Amino acid sequence: MSDTPYFHSVRLDAEKCKGCTTCLKRCPTEAIRIRNNRATILHERCIDCGECIRVCTSHAKIAVTDPLEIIDGFKYKIALPAPTLYSQFIHVHRSEPIIASLLKIGFDDVFEVARAAEVVSYAISKLLITEDRPKPVISSACPVILRLIQINFPSLLDNVIDMISPMEAAAKIAKEEFAKKHGVPVGEIGAFFISPCAAKMTAVKNPLGQEKSYVDGVIAIKDIYTRIEKHLKEGFDPLEIDRASTVGIKWAIPGGETSAVGSRNSLCVDGVENVMRVLEQIENARFERLDYFEGLACTNGCLGGPLTVENCFVAKNRLASVVKHTAQRMVSKTEIFEDAVSTLRMTQEIEPNEVMQLRGSIFERIKRAEEIEMICKGLPGFDCGSCGSPTCRALAWDIAHGYANELNCVFKLQERISQMAEEMVKLGESTRFTSYRKDDGSKKEGL
Amino acid sequence: MMIKETYQVTAGDMTAAGDVSARIKRHMKQLGIPASVMRRVAVGTYEAEINLVIHSDGGRIDFAITPEGIDIRVVDVGPGIADIEKAMTEGWSTATNEVRNMGFGAGMGLPNMKRNADEFTIASEVGVGTDIHMLFRI
Ligand SMILES: Nc1ncnc2c1ncn2[C@@H]1O[C@H](COP(=O)(O)OP(=O)(O)OP(=O)(O)O)[C@@H](O)[C@H]1O
Ligand code: SF4
Ligand SMILES: [Mg+2]
Numbered sequence: 151m152s153d154t155p156y157f158h159s160v161r162l163d164a165e166k167c168k169g170c171t172t173c174l175k176r177c178p179t180e181a182i183r184i185r186n187n188r189a190t191i192l193h194e195r196c197i198d199c200g201e202c203i204r205v206c207t208s209h210a211k212i213a214v215t216d217p218l219e220i221i222d223g224f225k226y227k228i229a230l231p232a233p234t235l236y237s238q239f240i241h242v243h244r245s246e247p248i249i250a251s252l253l254k255i256g257f258d259d260v261f262e263v264a265r266a267a268e269v270v271s272y273a274i275s276k277l278l279i280t281e282d283r284p285k286p287v288i289s290s291a292c293p294v295i296l297r298l299i300q301i302n303f304p305s306l307l308d309n310v311i312d313m314i315s316p317m318e319a320a321a322k323i324a325k326e327e328f329a330k331k332h333g334v335p336v337g338e339i340g341a342f343f344i345s346p347c348a349a350k351m352t353a354v355k356n357p358l359g360q361e362k363s364y365v366d367g368v369i370a371i372k373d374i375y376t377r378i379e380k381h382l383k384e385g386f387d388p389l390e391i392d393r394a395s396t397v398g399i400k401w402a403i404p405g406g407e408t409s410a411v412g413s414r415n416s417l418c419v420d421g422v423e424n425v426m427r428v429l430e431q432i433e434n435a436r437f438e439r440l441d442y443f444e445g446l447a448c449t450n451g452c453l454g455g456p457l458t459v460e461n462c463f464v465a466k467n468r469l470a471s472v473v474k475h476t477a478q479r480m481v482s483k484t485e486i487f488e489d490a491v492s493t494l495r496m497t498q499e500i501e502p503n504e505v506m507q508l509r510g511s512i513f514e515r516i517k518r519a520e521e522i523e524m525i526c527k528g529l530p531g532f533d534c535g536s537c538g539s540p541t542c543r544a545l546a547w548d549i550a551h552g553y554a555n556e557l558n559c560v561f562k563l564q565e566r567i568s569q570m571a572e573e574m575v576k577l578g579e580s581t582r583f584t585s586y587r588k589d590d591g592s593k594k595e596g597l
Numbered sequence: 598m599m600i601k602e603t604y605q606v607t608a609g610d611m612t613a614a615g616d617v618s619a620r621i622k623r624h625m626k627q628l629g630i631p632a633s634v635m636r637r638v639a640v641g642t643y644e645a646e647i648n649l650v651i652h653s654d655g656g657r658i659d660f661a662i663t664p665e666g667i668d669i670r671v672v673d674v675g676p677g678i679a680d681i682e683k684a685m686t687e688g689w690s691t692a693t694n695e696v697r698n699m700g701f702g703a704g705m706g707l708p709n710m711k712r713n714a715d716e717f718t719i720a721s722e723v724g725v726g727t728d729i730h731m732l733f734r735i
Contacts, residue, residue: 305636430615434618434644507628516628
């Protein structure tokens with residue numbers, strides 16, 4: 151791991167935050183707290199899933215990505231469109247005009263991430279046959295799910311396939327091909343992902359399984375949308391690039407990866423809450439006959455990514471029609487395919503992330519756990535979120551660590567206030583009594 | 598004994614089946630129990646919990662951390678198992694079709710508990726109940 155501070159795409163716009171509890175309750179890793187009437191994100195826990203962006207009615211949760219201008223930092227610029235991009239434009243049921251538009255807005259070349267997805271699928275299917283692995287093998291494509299496994303399901307890290315994602319593979323292959331074709335140094339080529347996904351931005355800044363990302367910038371679909379749209383109705387020259395087939399484009403749809411990998415007994419689950427439930431069951435060894443598991447954080451997979459423009463169900467429909475207009479067969483299997491098992495392999499181990507763990511020796515951890523348990527038992531157990539922590543248990547954790555106190559709980563506060571009121575009454579009565587005694591001696595004692 | 602928690606499990610409530618083992622798992626993750634041990638305990642407690650829901654009249658699961666390791670005790674209030682040897686055989690099950698349709702009843706639960714635990718004992722008396730003890734060394 152590098153020493154540079156961890157970069158998160160998902161952030162808070164404090165100006166807009168009203169301090170409500172909407173996002174608090176939706177965060178799958180309990181990474182949000184409301185303190186002093188503002189949300190704060192606990193950065194070590196955030197997995198950049200974008201749930202909070204989707205639910206915030208004040209639009210106070212944002213995703214930071216690169217502006218299009220970032221491409222100007224490179225002499226040669228390659229766009230890497232996610233297949234999701236093809237589903238975003240009304241009345242456009244083909245990928246060609248979209249790719250042509252990318253070439254018109256400043257890119258020198260386009261390499262479809264769907265093409266890389268085909269190579270990655272091929273390599274994974276080979277690995278599944280040739281190597282004995284803990285089952286089910288878990289896809290590494292969705293960066294949110296990788297972070298989720300690191301934090302919440304570390305015992306499943308061995309199940310994760312050690313292949314880089316199609317985005318990374320695309321950047322790597324695109325630069326190599328471009329350098330070879332035009333005889334220019336790889337260092338002068340920039341590869342830019344056109345992204346439906348906030349977490350991909352985070353993954354590029356802090357890569358998992360590899361030391362450095364091959365991607366030089368991540369541009370949000372919603373930021374580049376109108377610029378592409380402007381050129382869609384114009385004519386264009388025949389595209390001179392190797393095109394992806396249906397196999398790769400279907401990766402944008404949940405289940406596309408599993409069907410491309412072609413394992414017999416596979417399962418695809420979308421939506422981070424659902425994925426968590428299934429990972430829980432995988433951990434309980436209830437799915438041992440499952441060969442392959444594809445978990446996608448967003449509902450409808452990348453089509454529902456937080457940086458998209460179109461409604462994910464509409465997008466799914468449209469992508470199906472794009473698939474109909476796409477060549478079916480995989481492009482000829484060049485040596486890129488044959489070598490992928492080694493060239494597109496992760497080079498670093500993915501380590502467990504221990505943020506959910508208590509600190510110190512086992513003895514100290516047990517003591518702290520007991521303390522949390524004690525505090526928790528004293529809380530009402532409504533998990534209402536009014537205290538600013540997502541659950542009573544989370545508040546107990548926060549109290550035990552000194553980040554909050556019991557009176558953050560509105561019910562505890564109420565209890566304390568009525569207690570104090572009672573005491574005040576008593577106090578008032580007793581002081582009245584003593585002052586009365588002071589004034590008038592002991593004549594009327596007992597009144 | 599350093600830490601001890603008791604969780605009640607209600608018979609027949611499939612919607613809550615898995616909640617207790619999930620809580621125990623969470624507890625272990627918080628304590629930083631090594632992933633491999635945690636996984637084995639998770640499998641053992643999950644299978645035990647499902648058996649309580651499906652086959653028993655209700656019971657409890659005790660979770661304790663002792664100097665020996667993670668100690669799980671599963672006690673129910675009946676109906677008990679008549680032939681323990683049979684019950685411990687892989688593939689032997691009395692689960693109803695309804696339960697099988699929910700993906701349970703392969704007759705693998707008890708054998709899996711035994712396989713995952715470092716120590717496993719089971720005692721049962723018809724009309725009284727079943728008492729299972731599992732120890733997982735850390
Ligand atoms: N707590 C219990 N009380 C009464 N009978 C039990 C109890 N636990 C298990 N049994 C009996 O032992 C049999 C075998 O249990 P086991 O857990 O191995 O398999 P199963 O529950 O039938 O199926 P699976 O666990 O694979 O879903 C059960 O079918 C049931 O008849
Ligand atoms: S499903 Fe796709 S868009 Fe959503 S987080 Fe995962 S990779 Fe990103
Ligand atoms: Mg069972």
